Amino acid sequence: MRGMIIIDKELCKGCGYCVDACPPGVIAIEENFNQKGFFPASPEHFEKCTGCGMCAEMCPEIAIEVYRE
């Protein structure tokens, strides 16, 4: 199964839970901060996403949407 995620950078608080939760290491923390001053998460390695949904389950801000093929 292939997957894709969309992260709402303005909802993200940069906690990093999704980074730790993602088995294939798709997500990284950006170097630029968002409008609230947090460094948001970003899907850096799209091609590795399986659509498992672990990242979205861990996100306390409900900032991640997961799509599966």
Ligand code: SF4
């Ligand atoms: S859906 Fe799964 S594989 Fe894709 S970014 Fe989230 S945790 Fe990683």
Ligand code: SF4
């Ligand atoms: S778990 Fe949610 S709030 Fe935390 S870094 Fe990831 S997207 Fe941002």
